[in-house]
Amino acid sequence: MSRPLKIAVVVGVFPKVSEAFIVNQLGFLKGAGHQVEVFCTREIRSDYLPHPQLEQYELLKHTHMFRWRDLMPTTGLGRFFKGIEIFFKASKDEGFELLKGLNIFKYGKKGVFGSPFYKVYWQHYFLIEGFDVVHVHFGDNAVHLYKHLSKFKKQVIVTFHGYDSHHYTKEFYKDLIKLKGLKITVNTKYTKQKVLSLGFEAQQLHILPMGVDTSFFKPEKIVSKPERFTILFVGRFIPLKAPLFAIKIVDHLLKIGYDVRFIMVGSGSEFEPCRDYIFKHQLEGQIHLLGNRTQQELVALMAQSHVFLFPGIVDAEGRCEAQGLVIQEAQAMALPVVVSDVGGIPEGVLPNISGFVIPAGHLEGFVDHIQYLMEHPKEREAMGASGRQFVMKHYDTKVLGEQLLS
Missing domain, CATH: 3.40.50.2000 (Glycogen Phosphorylase B;)
Known part of the structure; x- marks a missing residue:
């Protein structure tokens, strides 16, 4: 294997009972030696059902909320020092964008290390953190994060699972379609046709089903099944x-x-x-x-x-x-x-x-x-x-x- 990748995986809710396949995929990536951080746009669940790979790879320790308010310290002093840290990490262009968030003439008191600054930081978050790959599960999540993804200079992958190719129109995905270098995975030929009908190009799409850990889902050599x-x-x-x-x-x-x-x-x-x-x-x-x-x-x-x-x-x-x-x-x-x-x-x-x-x-x-x-x-x-x-x-x-x- 070449050097380990730093991978940001974006989901809505994590972990989710009906999406154990995402845990399986994360477990493989961690087990293969890659650094994986999970970002939730909606909720980190505390009432999840136990999953062997969730515990084995301590995935919840690498799971974060991904909303701008969750990046903003609650105290003014905390915001000040966090702001300085952010500036040191930012490139020249990013720093200029961050300064716009401090415009007190436009934002008033909120402009002093308030919400506008952290909203701008949030939009640049992936680029600042230097991931190699951003992998977004579900197409609608990718649309909501389009500003982030359009600024990210490395590889973006979006995985469509089903409902995201059914519930939305070409108009909904019009910006994402324009994203340069985007690669898309779909679980079946059926889903591929649905995604193609939304306006994406065939060369962007790769059929990659969700997988099974066959070392875990494995029948015992001797199984005494019930007579009934x-x-x-x-x-x-x-x-x-x-x-x-x-x-x-x-x-x-x-x-x-x-x-x-x-x-x-x-x-x-x-x-x-x-x-x-x-x-x-x-x-x-x-x-x-x-x-x-x-x-x-x-x-x-x-x-x-x-x-x-x-x-x-x-x-x-x-x-x-x-x-x-x-x-x-x-x-x-x-x-x-x-x-x-x-x-x-x-x-x-x-x-x-x-x-x-x-x-x-x-x-x-x-x-x-x-x-x-x-x-x-x-x-x-x-x-x-x-x-x-x-x-x-x-x-x-x-x-x-x-x-x-x-």
Whole structure:
């Protein structure tokens, strides 16, 4: 490896249960010897669920709020001495810009080491600190930080994850499109097409899925699975992930005489409708809502399951799953997967080899293929083994981390 890089990683909220893939990526970068600092534009969470790499690499010790008020000392004397320190670090051009923030004729009393000065400092913060790379997660974060990024003279990378390529228009990204030297990563071909439709150039885009730590998501050599056939769902309880439809699939299996257990992990707006359906149809003994779980608990649940079910749909707003990293995590645990054909989901599965891809909303199709896996244990085991090899080759955090570094 050449000299270690100094990398600024920008996120909105950190750490976040639904964005464990960011922690995985940060862990790889730290483990590879690079200096990584995390900047949050919204919130540092104190109620996070434990994550092995979060503790191993002490990532929270290298996490900072990235708002101008958080850079400004609370006392006048503190602002004075901090201001002197900032001037010493600043270049000639930056210093001139900082002086503009002290214009008492324009800002009045606030101009004396007040908010205008620190707002200017905030806009130049990345350049002053001398990072080699700024990596912004989510395109809308990059738009809000455009002034910073336009002044940064080294490498800027923006990663689009899905919603950021759906909720916003070309007009929203018009300035970011102009940013010279910008490189963009996307998790799937599906997301790439969405980002291209926003006006970005194809040569800027690189497909780089979110990765799985296959040394952590690893099936034990000897796993005693329960006799009762267990199906697992993991994901936010939101319409596009179709948790209620997943329950209806299992309910149908139960009605035609199959004795199955369904474990559901996650939380969100669809949690109560799912719980209400379970109570209404007296399914409490067969379907279990566990809420959010740690990565360690998730591995244990996968080890005790026979099949992973993820029947995502296109929601009322036209959104659907851009990648669905949990599908790769399940395959890394040697679980055959039964998933829908929307968005980027099919790209992360070997159809009929590591799992089955079913037309979205086709209840009978999901039921039939889960039945097949129940009745063919040898084929189920072979699918699981193929899935793990597939993920190790194409989705392992180290493999993808090397691609990110390059």
